[in-house]
Amino acid sequence: MIVITGASGQLGHLVIAELLKTVPASQIVAVARNLEKAADLAAKGVQVRHGDYTKPETLDSAFKGAEKVLLISSDAVGTRVPQHQAVIDAAKRAGVKLLAYTSVLHADASLLGLAGEHRDTETALKASGVPSVVLRNGWYHENYTASIPPALAHGQLFGSAGEGRISSAARADYAAAAAAVLTSSDxxxxxxxxxAGDASYTLTDLAAEVTRHANKPVAYINLPEADYKAALLNVGLPEFVAELLANSDAAAAQGALFDESRQLSALIGRPTTPFTEAVNQALAH
Incomplete structure (x- = not known):
């Protein structure tokens, strides 16, 4: 039995889609806070169970019979460590044989502000004694392609990454990696x-690629971190989101989102999705 937490989210759905290629639906459990958001998974024969990181008492029944569990990191930045600890404790009580965790690229040394909670979770995993594997995910292409529509509207792509190289990959690539680890005989x-992605690019490269595909000029405008955060606040993003994005870009300028080990493509047995393809798909929609 393979249990996926946070299954109603985008990554969770993609992981389950990958698992269904080789694993019977009856052996997959989708754990979600909101069961309605996992109704499509239930329709495919996947077991859907209620489980909430903030309500540890829900996790024991959610993990019943689990052999392997994927802990998809919580989106509640700032309060994630106790939530993750609840999952680790429940996995230990359930006697799972493998607990996989979605961390962040180079979590042990990363300059990303969000890396701290991942480091603490990795420490908790080691301390728990539960057999575990850490999937340190780099940036998603989608983190940047989401900014293409406003960039086209204004002819400018804003950021604070300077000439820092970004080795992003598609969310689906990371999902395939999680599924590969969960189904591996090793x-x-x-x-x-x-x-991380096989190839890297700068935000200047990204703007040039948008220009090429859209046939409309888009220039990359590099801003100091504080100015970029202010710009994000001005377009209506919540404080913590603006802070997170601006900090992440500033860290990217110092190499936090770069990696050339190609462990992702090795794990999934194919090249990662090129960022040029992600740009093309974003513009097609």
Missing amino acids: NQAGKVYEL
Whole structure:
């Protein structure tokens, strides 16, 4: 039995879609806070169970019979560590043979502000004694392609990444990696994967690619971190989101989102999705 937490989210759905290629639906459990958001999974024969990171008492029934569990990191930045600890504790009580965790690229040394909670979770995993594997996910293409519509509207793409190179990959690539680890016949316990795209690019490159595909000029405008955060606040983003994005870009300028180990493509057995393809798909929609 393979249990996926946070299954109603985008990554969770993609992981389950990958698992269904090789694993019977009856052996997959989708754990979600909102069961309605997982109704499409239930329709495919996947077991859907209620589970909430903030309500540890829901996790024991959610993990019943689990052999392997994927802990998809919470989106509640700032309060994630106790939520993740609840999942780790429940996995230990359930006696799972492998607990996989979606961390962040180079979490042990990353300058990303959000890396701290991932480091703390990785420490908690080690302390728990539960056999675990860490999937240190790099940036998603989608993190940047979401900014293409406003960039086209204004002819400018804003950021604070300077000439920092970004080794992003598609969300689906990271989902395929998680599924590969969960279904591997090799012992995965104790492994740490640094997962990132095969190729890297700068935000200047991204703007040029948008220009090429859209046939409309888009220039990359590099801003100081504080100014970029202010610009994000001005377009209506919540404080914590603006802070997160601006900090992440500033860290990217110093190499936080770059990796050339190609562990992701090795794990999934194919090249990662090129960012040029992601740009093309975003413009097609």
